[in-house]
Each structure stands twice: as structure tokens, then as C-alpha cells.
Amino acid sequence: MPVIEFDRVSYTYPSGVKALKDVSFTVEKGEIVVLMGENGSGKTTILKHLNGLLKPTSGRLYVDGLDTSKSTVAQLSAKVGLVFQNAENMFFESTVWDEVAFALRNFGFGEDVVRRRVDWALKFFDLNGYASQSPFTLSGGEKKRLAFAIVLAWSPAIIALDEPTIGQDSLQKEKMLHMVKLLNTQGHTILLASHDVEFVAELRPRIILVSSGKITADGPCEEILSDLEILRKCSIVPPQLVLVMDRLRDLGLSRKILDVPEAVKAISEVIGHKHI
């Protein structure tokens, strides 16, 4: 049974902007799904539906069996942790430590559990040095990690991340990549919106392309990221390796190569000096 089911969901903002048009897809438990598309395509609107911040104008959305139109944000938040693109919007406590503890206390965990989980989450994201500081003194990248730590601490079954790599340097991005994979092996279902193609290429998820509020493609990473035509339609810049391989396709190289070791091997075969 799918853990997320969008059934012909349309959403119109109060301003009249039709952000989603007849969106249908399902996500199975334990999948990693990345929504890609240009700014304003509807990715964030889809994520905001998961924990009931937005409710379908028409159509139905089921999250872990709950019809979101008939459920509260509190009920849905126990199942879905959503990390916003602009992490700052979710902070309000006076210290980093209390910020992480807030949701846990709200869910009714005992103080021991709260302490253990907060310490663990802060350590995991290299934030333990900031425990007693105000969240607003953190740098952009650190705020993003704090938002992540908050959600991780209560360990919801579904984790939704909006542009997790924005403002992160390469080391943090790599950490983020490992963390998403780790959470996934622990059984969490992950839905994230990203236009960081290089990050997505390393994650190798299922990709759903969103354009003007509609789903334009849905398939495995290698297939979608090597389809230059469809990427262009959705204003997505292809991964650099795909562009390189495409230039050299007449030499027999495949666009479906997404990682460097594979590319090194394939190109070495084409240009290798066998006579040495």
C-alpha cells in the first residue's frame, strides 16, 4: 500500500494562481523521490500538502492512510516532518537546544528521551557547540542543518525536504547525502524538492518532474537525467557529466553515465593508448 497517494489533486492559491493541476502519483514506503522543476513549478506546493499546511482545492491526498482534508496539521505532523527551504521561518525559541526540544515535548516525550534525542541530533549535525546560542545567530548553512535536526529528532515516518542543499558547502552537501541515504535505510520514506542536479545524480532517486503545476515525467534517475529534451522543457540544466557524454556520443559514449568512476572507465576505453 502506498504511504503517499495524490489522487487528481489541484490547488489554487487564494490569489487565484493555479499552482497544481490534476496531480496524481503514489509513493511506496521506503522510497526516495525527488521533485524537480524550475522555481514556481509547484514543488513546494506539493510538499506543503503532505502535512496539511495546504489542502487540495479538489482531488484527494492520503498520507499513511489519512485523508489530509479531514486531518489536522498536528495529526499529520506526527507522520510527516517537513523542512522548509527558508529554515529561519520555523525558529522561535531562544536557544538552539530548546528549538530541537520543542517538538519532542509537544509530542509528549519524557524529559530523558527529549534530552537524549536533542543531544544526538545536535551532535549528528555538528551543532552541539551552538546548543545555548540563539538560532538566529547561526549562518545560513547551520540554520538549515538545525531545521533538519529538529525533524530528525522526532523521527517521523515520512521526511519531506525543500531544497536541502541551498547554501551548503560541498562537505555539508556530502553529509546531507549520507544522511538522506541513512534515513532511507532505516525505513524512512523521503520526498524532497531540489534543483541541485549534481546532488540528485549522486542520490540516484526516483525523479518526478514538475512543470507549471503538472507532472511531466516520472521515472528512475538515470532515465530522467539523461533525457535532454524533457530536461530542457522543464528548464533543468542537465548534470555536467551528461552534457559531456552527450557531446561525445558519436564516439560510443552513453549519456546514462552519472558518476565519475564510470565516466573515467568509459572514456579511457575510447582514448586509451593500448600500444604503450
Added chain:
Amino acid sequence: MKIIEIKDLSFTYLGQSRPSLKNVNLEIGPGEFILVSGPSGGGKSTLCRCINGLIPHFYEGKLSGEVIVDGLSTKDTPTYILSQHVGMVFQNPQNQLFSLSVENDIAFALENLALPREEISSRVSEALKLMNLRELADRSPLELSGGQQQKVALASILALRPKVIMLDEPTSFLDPASAQQLINTVDEIRKNLGLTILMVEHRVDMIAPRATRMIVVHEGGVIYDGSPREFYERYDSHLYGVSTPKLARLSYELGRRIEGWPGVFLDIDGFERAVREFASHRIR
């Protein structure tokens, strides 16, 4: 003639025990396009703040050494004067825009300088033209896309006619197509107007082929200053929190396996030529 000279610069923020910049020395000539790279918290933003005078005029702390921009010492020059020599575009354009129309936003800083009305209107229309924003002049900046907003932010800086423009992760909130467009535009205005550009940016793959120089700031010091290509040839970029374009890694790895391989490439055209040349030799 140098446009920016930094001598023995160190800075420690008020309340911090460790310096954020330690003994930095740099000389930058007019017209350079500099990619400033390095890990978060390494000192990139602090360096920018020293160049536009936000340090020491806005951020408090212990400053030593000297920063000269366009002949002016940043310590001794008020920020409203410095802002006419060095402009800054930030990560989130929404923090920089606030007026009811694009035109007003661009005019705002000029009005603050109490320039004559005709001068303001000619500079505004010049900036609109440079950034290709004429059609959006009457729109509210808040209803524009992120890429357009960043162009408005850049236009409002250009209207001040600075010689140096710094951009601190200007494409973070943009989708890749808009990011590439912004970087191309910045490079074009640099060439046309002879501006000096310093850009802090994680999207190295987009900017490295255009940058004339790369500076890596790590733990408060400049640990590399040279061409982007040489950086990826000589250093394990990974160790310094600098993102590595896939093409740089691919060409570096090929260099370790294939005798005579010309080294690291940052542009696809150059790489393609090299592969074709090698492939044709093989056939012969």
C-alpha cells in the same frame, strides 16, 4: 594600478575569541573576475564585509591591517561614500528589495545620495537597460521570479556606478537555468564596463570557466590564489570544502591514467577537443 589592496588584514568579531580573518594579503587589479571559494564559516563573507566597509562601520570587532578600495581606506571612509565604489549583492534578493516598483528600488540609493533628479532618472534608465529590465520597470519587485529579483538587486547596485561588485552566493535561491543566466550577465557587464567582480559561489561548474582568478579562503586565511584550473590540478579540493565540478574530477582522474593527458578542464569545449584528439591518435 590596483583596485583593491589588502595588507596584513585580521579581524575578530566582538565577543569571539578566534579571529575570522588572519593576516590576509591580496592585490586585485581592475577587470578581474574572482571566484571566492572555501567552506562555510571559513571567512569568505567576512572578507567581503571588510572590502565594502561593513567591517568596521557596521560589524564591531578588532580590526588590524588595511583595506584600500579604489584609493580609499575602508576604515576612514564612511559607507555611503564607499557604496559608490564597491557594491554588494546578497544571497536572498528579497532582503535587498522593498519598493513598490522596480524603478523605485533602483532609484532609492540615488535619492539617498541627494543626486539631482535628472541624474537619477538617467542612471535608472541606464541600469534598466544594462540589465535588460525595461519591461519590468513598473512591476513590484516582490512579484518577480528569484532570477529577475536578483537582476533588480544588481541593477540597483549598477546605478551607483561602482568599480567593484561583490556577490555573496547570488544564485543560491535560483534554479540552475536562472543561475547560469545571472552569471553570464555579470560576466558581460564586467567586460563591457570594465568592472571588477568578486563572487562567492558554490556553483563552481558554472563560474569557473569564466573566472580569471580563484581565491580559496579557509580557516581565516587565503590558502590558494591563482587560476581555477591550477587549483583543481594541484589540490585535493575536497579537503578545503571547495566544490569540485564533475568535469574537473573526470579530467583529473583521466590524467592519472592516460599518459600525455593535458590535465584538468573546467570547460566542456576544451575537454571535448582533448578527447577527440586522443581518440584520433588511437585510430592512427
